[in-house]
Amino acid sequence: MIQCKTSKEIGGMGHSMRRKEDARFIQGKGQYVDDIKLPEMLYMDIVRSPFAYAKITNINIEKAMALPGVLAVITGKDLEQYNLHWMPTLMSDTQMVLPVDTVMYQSQEVAAVIATERYIAADAVELVEVEYEPMQPVMDPYKAMEADAPVLRIDKEGKTDNHIWHWEAGDKEATDRIFDDAEVKVKEQMHIPRIHVASIETCGCVANYDKVNNHLTMYMTTQAPHAIRTVIALVAGHVGLTEEKVRVISPDIGGGFGGKVPVYPGYVIAIAASFLIGKPVKWIEDRSENLQADSFARDYHITAEMAGTKDGKILATRFKLLCDHGYTDAAANPSKFPTGLFSICTGSYDYGHSYAEADAVYTNKPPGGVAYRCSFRVTEAVHAIERITDCYAQEINKDPAQLRFDNFINKDQFPYKSALGWEYDSGDYHQGLQKAMEVVGYDDLRKEQAEKRARGELMGIGISTFTEIVGAGPSREFDILGIKMFDSAEIRVHPTGKAIARFGTKSQGQGHETTYAQIVAEELGIPAEHIQVEEGDTDTAPYGLGTYASRSTPTAGAAAAIASRKLREKAKKIAAYLLEVSEEDLEWEPGKFFVKGAPDKAKTIQEIVFAAYTNHPQGMEAGFEATHYYDPPNLTFPSGAYICVVDIDKETGEVKVRRFVAIDDCGHIINPMIVQGQVHGGLTQGLAPALYEELIYDEEGNILNGTFMDYLVPTAVESPSWETGHTVTPSPHHPIGAKGVGESPTVGAPPAIVNAVVDALSHLGVTHMEIPITAPKVWKILKEKGAL
Amino acid sequence: MKEITVTVNGVEHTLEVDPRLLLVHLIRENLSLTGTHIGCDTSNCGACTILLDGKSIKSCTVFAVQVNGKNIATVEGLAADGLHPLQEGFKETHGLHCGFCTPGMLMRAVELLEKNPNPTEEEIRWGISGNLCRCTGYNNIVRAIQYAAAKMRGDELPVTDPEFV
Numbered sequence: 001m002i003q004c005k006t007s008k009e010i011g012g013m014g015h016s017m018r019r020k021e022d023a024r025f026i027q028g029k030g031q032y033v034d035d036i037k038l039p040e041m042l043y044m045d046i047v048r049s050p051f052a053y054a055k056i057t058n059i060n061i062e063k064a065m066a067l068p069g070v071l072a073v074i075t076g077k078d079l080e081q082y083n084l085h086w087m088p089t090l091m092s093d094t095q096m097v098l099p100v101d102t103v104m105y106q107s108q109e110v111a112a113v114i115a116t117e118r119y120i121a122a123d124a125v126e127l128v129e130v131e132y133e134p135m136q137p138v139m140d141p142y143k144a145m146e147a148d149a150p151v152l153r154i155d156k157e158g159k160t161d162n163h164i165w166h167w168e169a170g171d172k173e174a175t176d177r178i179f180d181d182a183e184v185k186v187k188e189q190m191h192i193p194r195i196h197v198a199s200i201e202t203c204g205c206v207a208n209y210d211k212v213n214n215h216l217t218m219y220m221t222t223q224a225p226h227a228i229r230t231v232i233a234l235v236a237g238h239v240g241l242t243e244e245k246v247r248v249i250s251p252d253i254g255g256g257f258g259g260k261v262p263v264y265p266g267y268v269i270a271i272a273a274s275f276l277i278g279k280p281v282k283w284i285e286d287r288s289e290n291l292q293a294d295s296f297a298r299d300y301h302i303t304a305e306m307a308g309t310k311d312g313k314i315l316a317t318r319f320k321l322l323c324d325h326g327y328t329d330a331a332a333n334p335s336k337f338p339t340g341l342f343s344i345c346t347g348s349y350d351y352g353h354s355y356a357e358a359d360a361v362y363t364n365k366p367p368g369g370v371a372y373r374c375s376f377r378v379t380e381a382v383h384a385i386e387r388i389t390d391c392y393a394q395e396i397n398k399d400p401a402q403l404r405f406d407n408f409i410n411k412d413q414f415p416y417k418s419a420l421g422w423e424y425d426s427g428d429y430h431q432g433l434q435k436a437m438e439v440v441g442y443d444d445l446r447k448e449q450a451e452k453r454a455r456g457e458l459m460g461i462g463i464s465t466f467t468e469i470v471g472a473g474p475s476r477e478f479d480i481l482g483i484k485m486f487d488s489a490e491i492r493v494h495p496t497g498k499a500i501a502r503f504g505t506k507s508q509g510q511g512h513e514t515t516y517a518q519i520v521a522e523e524l525g526i527p528a529e530h531i532q533v534e535e536g537d538t539d540t541a542p543y544g545l546g547t548y549a550s551r552s553t554p555t556a557g558a559a560a561a562i563a564s565r566k567l568r569e570k571a572k573k574i575a576a577y578l579l580e581v582s583e584e585d586l587e588w589e590p591g592k593f594f595v596k597g598a599p600d601k602a603k604t605i606q607e608i609v610f611a612a613y614t615n616h617p618q619g620m621e622a623g624f625e626a627t628h629y630y631d632p633p634n635l636t637f638p639s640g641a642y643i644c645v646v647d648i649d650k651e652t653g654e655v656k657v658r659r660f661v662a663i664d665d666c667g668h669i670i671n672p673m674i675v676q677g678q679v680h681g682g683l684t685q686g687l688a689p690a691l692y693e694e695l696i697y698d699e700e701g702n703i704l705n706g707t708f709m710d711y712l713v714p715t716a717v718e719s720p721s722w723e724t725g726h727t728v729t730p731s732p733h734h735p736i737g738a739k740g741v742g743e744s745p746t747v748g749a750p751p752a753i754v755n756a757v758v759d760a761l762s763h764l765g766v767t768h769m770e771i772p773i774t775a776p777k778v779w780k781i782l783k784e785k786g787a788l
Numbered sequence: 789m790k791e792i793t794v795t796v797n798g799v800e801h802t803l804e805v806d807p808r809l810l811l812v813h814l815i816r817e818n819l820s821l822t823g824t825h826i827g828c829d830t831s832n833c834g835a836c837t838i839l840l841d842g843k844s845i846k847s848c849t850v851f852a853v854q855v856n857g858k859n860i861a862t863v864e865g866l867a868a869d870g871l872h873p874l875q876e877g878f879k880e881t882h883g884l885h886c887g888f889c890t891p892g893m894l895m896r897a898v899e900l901l902e903k904n905p906n907p908t909e910e911e912i913r914w915g916i917s918g919n920l921c922r923c924t925g926y927n928n929i930v931r932a933i934q935y936a937a938a939k940m941r942g943d944e945l946p947v948t949d950p951e952f953v
Contacts, residue, residue, distance in 0.1 A: 016949050018879055025887025026875040028823015028863035032888065035822035118813070119806070200827040200835055200888045200922050254825070254888030255922050287828035439953060509886030509923045676950040677882045680925030708832035708920070716913040716926040725953035 002672055002728075005522065006590040011529065012522030013736065016673035020529070021513040030252040033204045034284045036219050041206065042071060044270055044283040045121035047111040047128045048293065049103040052364040052701020053137035053152075056101055056130060059111060064127040069120035071277060073128060074112045074269060076100040084272055087235060087263065090480060091338065093164070093329040094155075095367055097265045097272075103132070104152065104327035105366045106701050107292035112269045114281060137364035137701035138162065141301065141324040144361045152327060152362045162362040164329050169343045169420045170355035178316040178353050182307035186391040188768045192380045193694040194299040194324070194365070196291050197372045198713050199508070201254020203294060204284035205267050207274040214240055216274070217247045220267055223260045223506055224546025225250040227480060229538045231263060232271070234481075239275070250536035256508035257685070258370040261332040261548050262295050292706040295332075295368030296695060299324040300380040304388040312398045314351045314407045317419075319384055321358035323369070329360060331369030332548070333376045334478045334485060340376025341635075343420040344469040347385035348429045348639060349407040354419040364701050373685055373746040375470045375549040382466045386751035390462075390758065391767055400755065401442060404433060404465050411729070422469060424637045425739075428729045432641035432663045433465050439725060440643045440661040453763060458648035459658075460760025464752035468638040470740040471554025475631045480545060486631045487555035488542035489563045491520060493624040495613040497606030498530040504544010505556040506536045510742060511674045512552060516560050518670050519736060523564030524571075525591030525605045542627055550638070550740035553670065554731075559630035561735040566626040570612070575603045577617040636731045636739035640664045642752040648760050650788065653779030655691060655757055657720040662748070665727045666741035667734065672726075679724045679745045686749025688714050694772050761785075792856040796821070797865025805852045812836040814852035815862060823863040823891045827920065834919030837892035838862050844899040846918070863891035866898070873936040874898065880948040883932030885923030893919050897933050905941055907933070 006012030024030050061073035076098035079085040086094050098109055111128050115121035138144045138152060144162040153159050179185060205220035222228050225248040233243035253260060266283045274281040285294070305318040321339065325331065333340045339358045346354045371377070389407075393400040408429040409416050416424040437443075445461050452459045475484035488504040501520055505512065513533040521528035535541055544556060568588065575593035576583045579601055586593045594602035603611075612624040645659040662679055669675050692712040696704040705711045712718075730737030750771060757773050758766055764785040769777065782788050789804045796819060803818055815824050815838065824847060827835035836847040839861040866872045874894050877883065884890040893916060900907065900915040907915065912930050921929060931946070938945050 019882070021887070022879040022884060025884055025890050026863075026871070026878050026894065027866075028821070028891050030823075030887045032822075032825070034816075034826070037817075037820070118817075119808070198922060199886070200833055200920060201825070201886070202827070253886060254827075255886045257922070287830065287833070435953075509884075511885070672952050673882045673950045676952045677885060677924060677928060680927045681885060681923045682925075684925035685922070707830045708828040709830045713920050713922065715917040715920060716929065717917045719913075719926045721909065721930075722925055722927050724951075 002669055006525065010521050010525055010527050010590055012518055012590060013668065013670050015518065015671065017514055017518060017528060017671055019511050019514045020517065021511065032201055032252045032254050033206060033219055033221050036206050036251065038206060038208055038280040041280040041282055042114050042116060042277065043118045043121045044273060044281050045113050045125045046109050046266060046289065047125050047130065048107045048289065049110050050106065051103060051132050051134045052106045054103050054132040054134040056099060056103060056110065057133050058131040060129040063129065064113060064124040067120065067124050067127060069116040070113060070124045072114040072273065074098065074273060079272060082239065084268065087268055089328055089330040090262065090332045091329040095328045095330055097268045105364050106703055107289065109265045112273065114273050114277065139363055139697055139699055139701055141322050141361045141363055144363050152364065164325060164360035164362060165338050166359050167338050168357040171353060172355045175316050175318055175353040175355040179307045179318060182315055183310045184308050184392065184396055185305065186388060186395050187303065187305045188388055188391050190302050190304060190384065190387060190768065191770055192298040192300045192302065192383055193689065193771060194296045195372065195689050195693045196296055196695060197257035197259035198291065199255025199257055199259055202285045202287055202290040203260060203264060205270050206280055206282045207270040208280040209274040209278065211278045215245050216241055216271065217249065218271065219249045219251060221253055221260045222248065222250045223256045223508060223548050225506060225536055225538050226504055226543045227483060227545055228263065230483065248538045250506045253506065253508035257373045258297065258332065258548050259295055259372065260508065261370060262330055264294060288707045291711055292703050293366055295330060295370040296366055297368065297370050297372030298380060302380065302384045304384040306388045306392045308392055310396060312396055312403050312406050314349050316351060316353040317346060317385065317388065319345055319356040323358055323360040324363055324365065325360050325369050326365035326367040327362055328367040329369065330367035332371060334472055335480055336477060337376060340371060341469045342377040342381045344378055344422060344467060345381035345385050346418045346420055348409060348465050348467045350409045350413065352419055356420065365697060371549060373682060373743050375468065375472065375743055378468055379747045382747045383751050386464045386466060387754060390755045394762055394767060400463050401433060401437060404463065405430060423634060424467065425634055425731045425733055426729045427467065427637060427639050427665065428727060429465055429639060432639060432665055432727050435725060435727060436641040436643045436661050436663040439723065440645065440659060442643065445645060458650055458760045460646050460756040462644045462752045462754065462756025462759055464642045464748050464755065466640055466748040468744050468747055469635050470550035470638060470743060471632055471636045472549050472551055473635055474633060483545065484631065485545050486629050487544040487551065487559055488627065488629045489556055489559035490542045490627040491563045491567060491625065493526065493567065493609045495610055497526060497609045499526055500532045500534060501560065502534045502541040503556045504542050505547040505552040507547060510552065515670045515674060516557065519557055519560040520564050523561055524567060550743045553738045553740045554636045554734060555630055555632055557738060558632065558735045559628045562630060563626040563628040566628065567624060570624065571605060571608045573620065574608045574611050574616060578603050578611055633733050636734060638666045638739040638741060638744050640744050640748045642748050644752040644756040646756040646760055648778060650782060653775040653782060655773055655778060657687065657753065659723065660720055661723045662745060663725045663727060664741060664744050665729050666744065667730045667739035668728060668737040669726065670738060675741050676724050678742045680722050682742060682745025683722050683749045684714055684719050685746045687719060687753065690750040690753035690771050690773060692718065692772050790853050792853055794855050794858060794860060796860045797862060807851065807853050809852040810848055811850040811852050811855055812847040815847060821862050821864050825888055825891060827888065832920065834896060835889050835892045837895045837919060839895055839898060844896045863894055866894060873939040877932035877935035881928050881931040881935055883924065883928045889919060889921045893921065893929060901937055901940060906937060
């Protein structure tokens with residue numbers, strides 16, 4: 001049971017408070033971008049390329065312009081006049097807003113139609129005549145790296161190949177030496193396929209430029225409204241849109257998962273259109289456009305290696321990556337981290353040496369590389385380490401759970417310096433795996449598996465014991481385009497003791513309106529019910545870098561606690577004044593200060609706040625407000641122990657997840673109900689790429705599954721009933737000991753599922769399966785191995 | 789343009805509509821009932837699910853002219869006063885995160901429970917398999933519908949605090 005310091009009425013940390021935001025969502029009163037309707041609003045729709053790589057020889061807009069209701073057709077040549085046809089990406093690469101002469105991937109934006117009605121805009125898209133001269137696209141990242149590969153980014157002066165960047169970490173020589181001498185070496189090639197966040201709400205915006213006041217209000221689906229405002233001002237400052245003239249509003253967001261961090265061309269075109277026409281312009285993409293053109297995630301080709309002793313001691317790991325970024329690097333990582341935080345790849349294990357290197361490459365695919373529910377490439381890292389650890393266990397014929405116990409970093413080794421330089425804050429990996437094994441009944445399952453195997457039935461048990469790295473991040477290393485990755489909280493308590501708290505982050509379903517209120521309630525004793533949380537309006541909220549990378553609790557949550565503590569210090573002074581005692585004589589319990597030894601001599605927080613406006617001590621600043629910008633001293637390192645049990649249908653190759661037990665450790669828990677909900681959802685987004693999802697392209701660059709008809713997002717039928725639990729190892733450096741949880745399950749689930757499938761087939765000599773593990777893939781292996 | 793008369797959440801409307809106008813756009817744009825959402829363009833996601841003469845349908849697959857003379861219910865009309873047991877269930881059991889799929893899930897579940905007042909977990913999972921949720925992983929949507937089913941039957945309500953060991 002989670003212990004609570006506050007009463008249920010106050011609703012501080014540890015209470016499963018029902019969500020404050022739900023009232024509007026369950027009654028159809030949420031306000032998402034497409035729900036916004038402004039007077040004289042126009043609609044934008046986009047003409048997209050049918051080819052993956054082609055020269056544009058002509059665009060004829062005459063027929064489209066002749067359609068009643070069409071106001072404009074915007075092309076790259078139009079934007080070129082304002083130098084707005086290219087824009088920078090967050091990774092300091094460049095991306096076309098609209099092409100002037102060449103398209104680089106199928107479904108790329110080619111032109112935009114502005115019309116008085118949504119249906120007219122869609123009709124006009126069909127009337128824009130574009131002539132293309134198709135070229136042979138480069139789709140295979142390995143081929144793109146070959147010396148004779150056609151150079152794709154000829155727009156970059158002097159570019160002679162398709163290589164984007166090289167990155168490495170660790171001591172190569174020392175690691176190589178250990179590999180040279182090791183008793184046991186295992187190596188596996190794995191592809192983490194290109195997938196899509198597929199939030200149920202697609203992306204969109206309403207750009208409203210007011211010519212009279214030279215002011216832009218931008219309603220948009222963004223997880224980082226403040227950063228977007230700064231980017232708009234940097235890009236469009238030269239046409240008069242300086243930062244005080246830009247207001248970004250991120251209303252209710254229908255799921256983000258990292259896909260609503262980047263700036264997409266559609267947003268920029270809508271701004272340009274509103275600026276030129278002087279009316280509000282709405283752009284809402286279709287699902288197919290969303291899947292085919294918005295930022296993808298993953299697409300890392302990984303060679304993972306592990307060296308160890310015969311009896312199961314891990315000595316070193318080595319990783320080599322080829323990162324397919326499509327035609328531009330439009331990832332959304334902290335600027336100094338081209339591979340994100342992949343260097344967490346050493347995992348939960350205690351060993352001294354590792355080396356990782358990566359090369360990124362251009363191909364004719366959509367741009368991106370967003371951190372889909374993952375703190376920048378942690379999913380790829382965890383997949384590599386948790387898979388190769390199982391390969392090692394299989395190679396030396398050791399139980400994968402025992403191998404993990406034998407190699408875990410011990411709880412007394414924290415803070416622990418990993419081989420690639422991270423300082424893990426805290427963890428108790430033995431306890432987590434022990435608990436997961438007890439809940440799932442590990443020993444009995446192994447017996448059942450042996451019996452089933454003897455009968456020719458296929459059942460597997462897979463483990464993943466991962467360490468996450470979240471909460472970016474400390475300003476000495478973490479910035480996006482130079483802006484440090486702090487986050488903020490501003491709390492104003494009104495005279496009657498109720499409060500409004502504003503943050504630089506932006507919930508997309510995580511429940512910030514509830515959990516932030518609970519943090520303030522914990523610290524100040526004001527009931528969470530009476531703390532109104534606001535985010536997403538750059539005119540009112542303090543500056544922050546937004547919500548992604550499980551950073552809201554580690555950064556803005558910390559800011560909420562510290563701002564509250566500043567207020568409690570002020571409250572103490574006021575209480576001492578009101579009670580006519582010295583501050584040292586006072587003691588705090590949630591909701592009031594009382595005199596030590598005389599608990600009936602007390603002032604409640606409500607009385608104190610009222611006094612701050614009506615009877616404050618002379619010389620003290622009136623009012624009751626505080627702001628804090630929190631720069632974390634370190635990242636936080638949540639962890640988890642997951643066990644998956646699968647049954648495989650020999651006739652069809654279908655994998656069925658029978659049970660999945662997830663024990664998560666995210667430090668102190670703010671709201672158990674919400675933490676559990678985050679885990680359920682994240683697990684399903686881990687199941688999806690493990691068994692179902694992949695964006696597939698043919699050699700001509702055609703996307704083969706760019707709609708919800710053929711890109712299989714798991715339904716309630718594919719998803720198992722998840723079993724969840726927790727251990728609590730607080731972060732020692734976080735003000736409330738919390739670590740962040742949203743991404744752990746997405747990161748931790750896929751290798752547990754793959755390990756279970758490989759375990760089910762290991763007696764046939766199978767050592768690895770590439771995801772997604774579809775039924776035909778399994779059936780083919782069973783056929784090859786003569787096991788049908 | 790064609791004139792249609794349709795009753796939405798108990799209120800009769802007579803409107804001039806383009807024959808190709810989708811019902812979901814009639815609901816969202818012409819009637820400003822924005823609780824009904826659009827999440828795809830292939831009738832897979834179910835975010836636009838409403839009740840047409842009591843039957844749950846995806847309103848993106850129907851033309852507005854096809855509902856002439858019929859009765860429509862959207863999430864805004866689910867409860868005349870207070871909350872419908874399903875709405876209460878979704879809140880109590882944390883059956884939603886971002887809320888975008890929620891109206892469609894609710895409207896689908898209305899018909900599900902009408903036909904089967906005491907569904908098993910598997911029947912609920914199959915029953916909502918035409919509605920996608922990307923946030924919750926469905927565990928708590930199942931519990932929300934079980935909660936509402938119990939409440940509508942007048943049975944003892946299930947425990948709603950999380951089973952989080």
